[in-house]
């Protein structure tokens with residue numbers, strides 16, 4: 430096989446490089462990680478591999494070990510061995526579940542995070558904001574998708590609300606996931622060399638959209654249970670799907686569990702920070718303090734109560750993760766206290 434063929438094959442699994450590794454080494458992408466080893470795809474086959482010894486050293490930062498989405502260089506053997514991880518263009522991470530803070534890589538080299546929400550009972554702008562916060566700092570571009578466009582006719586109003594709420598420039602597309610013509614708006618995100626992940630709650634229509642993109646009925650779709658509008662977990666686990674448009678979809682279970690890492694800036698809510706800057710007191714609690722710009726915005730309707738609540742919730746969650754992160758870093762430094770990022774500010778008038 431010529432180099433051009435190999436490169437073309439690798440484009441279809443999201444590789445954007447142009448230099449193939451040295452003689453005797455092969456390139457492949459990590460599509461799953463199990464206790465027993467890694468599952469790789471080379472654009473043609475799925476196969477198992479083991480990490481080389483240097484990845485197992487305890488002193489190695491876990492972030493340097495191969496992760497889902499990585500392009501890795503392998504040397505042949507039974508099984509083949511991963512000897513090198515290529516530089517990552519994006520890194521999606523999350524706080525790992527559990528008591529101790531861990532920042533865990535969910536997937537690397539993802540260009541687009543397609544955040545899917547149904548325009549039915551599932552529609553929830555707060556959940557969209559949460560997904561968007563998770564993509565902050567990753568380098569991946571979030572794209573908001575509203576499925577089930579065909580199920581309601583007040584979509585323009587919903588879209589306007591959402592556009593007012595999300596950062597300007599965030600792509601938002603309303604689609605009917607069952608209609609190839611409707612789904613075609615996504616093709617610019619799914620070209621050769623592109624990698625996307627599809628996230629959204631159960632029943633949002635991920636399998637339906639995936640099937641339409643594939644042009645086949647390869648994934649099981651389940652009818653949404655009526656009483657709670659949540660779908661059954663019917664997604665057949667398929668780690669990497671090559672799409673007819675040339676891009677690929679990575680499906681990783683880690684994307685389904687949402688937890689902030691503590692490192693988010695919550696840039697989505699920059700307008701609320703700007704409001705808080707205008708409160709009379711620098712340490713305003715935005716409750717019943719006089720001269721509170723946040724309360725004023727809530728009263729005038731400039732700031733919606735729901736968005737304010739979501740901001741508080743995400744902020745608290747981030748603070749909690751950040752303090753666990755701080756404690757962990759302190760343990761690593763051998764118990765020395767960390768310099769506080771924000772010194773405590775006393776009540777004072779801004780004037």
Ligand SMILES: Nc1nc2c(ncn2[C@@H]2O[C@H](COP(=O)(O)OP(=O)(O)OP(=O)(O)O)[C@@H](O)[C@H]2O)c(=O)[nH]1
Pocket residue numbers: 576577578579580604605606607629630631632633634635636637638649650651652653660661662663664
């Ligand atoms: N009318 C309409 N129904 C849709 C659309 N997208 C999905 N559905 C229906 O919604 C239900 C759930 O869709 P799925 O594709 O199984 O949802 P999912 O997100 O894959 O769900 P899980 O597999 O549980 O994660 C199915 O009955 C679909 O037929 C759409 O755009 N329009």
Ligand SMILES: [Zn+2]
Pocket residue numbers: 705708709713714715716718720721722723724
């Ligand atoms: Zn205030």
